[in-house]
Amino acid sequence: MKRNSRLSAVLHALMHMAEREAPMTSDDLALCLDTNAVVVRRTMAGLREAGIVQSGRGHGGGWHFARPLADISLLDIYNALGEPIVFQIGPATEMPGCVVEQSVNRVIGEALKDAEAMLMARFAGTTLADLAADFRVAAKRCRADTG
Amino acid sequence: MKRNSRLSAVLHALMHMAEREAPMTSDDLALCLDTNAVVVRRTMAGLREAGIVQSGRGHGGGWHFARPLADISLLDIYNALGEPIVFQIGPATEMPGCVVEQSVNRVIGEALKDAEAMLMARFAGTTLADLAADFRVAAKRCRADTG
DNA sequence: TTTTCATGTAACAATAATAGTTACGAATCG
DNA sequence: CGATTCGTAACTATTATTGTTACATGAAAA
16 A cells, blocks of 8 residues: 655645745646646645635635644644544454454554554644744755755 | 554454464464455464464464463564554655755654654563453453343 | 375455546636 | 636556465374
C-alpha cells in the first residue's frame, strides 16, 4: 500500500503560499509539489471547508490563507484533511468474537492510542508560523553554507 | 491500502499456543485466526528465524515456543516480523530537493520518530507472559460476569 | 518401506488504499 | 464574450497486504 502523504503535501503547499503575497493557483502549487492540479484541489478542499484557506475563481484567483499562520495548528490541518489513519499496523479484526484476540487488541490498541495522543498533542502545539520560522532558519543556514 | 495486521495476528496465535501444552499445527492456528495455513507459516517464519518459536514436521509436528514467555517481548516479535512500517502517514518524497519540503519533512519526521520511539519502548517493556496474564484476568472476569 | 502428516516456499489472484489523469461544468474577471 | 481558474466525477495506475493453489521436503506412524 502507498503511504498517505497528504499531510506533508499540504504543509508543503501552505509553506509555499506563506512565502508569497498573491494567491497561488492549483497549477502553481502542483508544480511545487510535483503533482497534478486536481490532486491539489482535492486535498485543499478540506482546508477550505475548515475555514483555513479560501479559493477564488477566474482571473487573479487561486488559494490564500483565511487567517493568520499563528492561528493554524498542524492539528487543525490534520483534522481538516479528515483525520487520516495514523498507523499502518493495526488489529486483524475490529470486533473479534475470540476473547484471546480481544485481549491482544486491547493491549496493542492502548499502546497505539497513547502514541497517537502524543502525536496529536505535538501537532496541536505547532503552528504554521512555527513551521515557517523553522524553514526560514534552515534557509538562512543553507545560504550561509553555500555562500 | 489494507492495514498491516501481522503483529496482532501473530500475537493472537502465540496466545493460543500459550494456552496449550502440545504443539499447534498451522492449520490449527489458521482456524483460530480465521485465515489460511500458508499465511500462518509465512508469518511465523520470521519468529522461527529469530529463535522465538520452533517448528516440527510430520506427525506430532507444529509450532511451539523456543523459550519462556517472560523472555519474549513484543519488541522481539515486532523485530522478528521485519519491523513493519508503523505509520500510514508520511512524507511525499524521501529525499526532496525543495528546501521547503525538506523543512516540512524534518518537523513531521521528528514528531513521528518520537511517537514511534515511545511505542517501541512500550513494546520492549511488555512480554508475552504479561499478555497471557492480562488475558487470564479478562477471561476470569468474563466467567464471573456470565456465571 | 510406504503412507500420512506437516512444514517450506514459490507463484498467482483478490482486495483495498493512495495518487495521477482526463473531461467537463461553473464561476469570475477583463 | 472569452480566458482563466476552481469543483468534481470517473477512470486508471501503482502498491501493499492478504488469500489461494500447487508442489517439494522432511518426519513419524503403519
